[in-house]
Amino acid sequence: MSMRMQHERGFALLDTTLDPMRLREQLQHDRAGAFACFEGWVRDHNDGRAVLGLRYEAYRGMAEREGARVVEEARARFDICDAHCVHRVGDLAIGDMAVWVGVSAAHRGAAFDACRYIIDTIKDRVPIWKHERYADGDAGWLHPAADPRAVTR
Amino acid sequence: MSMRMQHERGFALLDTTLDPMRLREQLQHDRAGAFACFEGWVRDHNDGRAVLGLRYEAYRGMAEREGARVVEEARARFDICDAHCVHRVGDLAIGDMAVWVGVSAAHRGAAFDACRYIIDTIKDRVPIWKHERYADGDAGWLHPAADPRAVTR
């Protein structure tokens, strides 16, 4: 049953507001006792600078394929019922949700581990870039140095 | 600011349906870039037996104090903005939410770690008991042997 109910594609890019309740409902299964979820919110600061807002840009076709592959990897590696991730593109304001990851599983260990794996790997590997606007008038693309904790390919 | 906005009491017992959207909103802060959340759902099976429904009972005063202490410990140990946990008491059906844990933080590592700490410790230490009704007509209290992975006091 769970295989049939899994989303064909576990990842989507959206240019409209994310709705956590609808996303969450898609992962409900009677055999799921645990649900772990991660949301990335637009912070008002980054590296000590006040942030006014930001924009996400993606290499759309590739981001959709790589994102779906990351979610498939999580489904294969962890004993979970289902998993899903959506990522915003376009302009976002402070407090907006940039990314949502949800995982349902029979037990909480697998739900947490898969959720963490997905967000870590999305951040490492999916071609999406953040452009921040700062209170001091400056703006720029973020091209972070590799995070040593990130899961590498 | 974050200290002022933190809930006086980070834990509550409720005998009505939990509303994840309302709970989530209480943890929003402009300086929070990460939100990790855990929900426990009533599964249709446990240890290979089909479950029809269940009931949670608590030693109310003590559960509220111990639960609040667990959330305070998470706030002290991890670099987070805020954390909150609510737990149901009374009768629940398959798919109902039994427990909700939410943590907001500047960065995701602390949000995940604190969320995991809270649910592990709640399950280990807070005086709440589950009574399950099975499809075979049997019913009983769950008094699990200590989980070797659980955080001990």
Add this chain to the structure above:
Amino acid sequence: MNEVHLLYFASLRDAAGVDAERVRTAAPDLAALYAEQQARHGFALPLARLRVAVDGAFARWDEPVRSGCEIAFIPPVSGG
């Protein structure tokens, strides 16, 4: 003799048939008090699997029984 207020939860309450009772006891510590009530009510759970709380806070089994306390034997919990 001390008089204490005992609380029973979950399977202990089912076995005792009451959720609370006032008892007079000569038990010197909380472990002896549980042994006494276990014999009286036929509790299946051994002391090693329980915790004990006095006035709503976890306590040690070797603490003395004090009159007027609220004492709860805490079976393995199963919340979450």
Add this chain to the structure above:
Amino acid sequence: MNEVHLLYFASLRDAAGVDAERVRTAAPDLAALYAEQQARHGFALPLARLRVAVDGAFARWDEPVRSGCEIAFIPPVSGG
């Protein structure tokens, strides 16, 4: 000479002034192709900080340049 379709994202696009272009190149592999475009557009990011994708899938820098491909130089990503 091979003709390829190049895609630029984020700071590379800002530096190139275009998000895509068709170029004819004699570069034998993808690393040489980046060096060529880096010199032409003044890209600040060294090759060591980039990944490269061919037709929407990650590729190795030592792969040959094939005519008709869509090639994207991938600056360090910052989604999530």
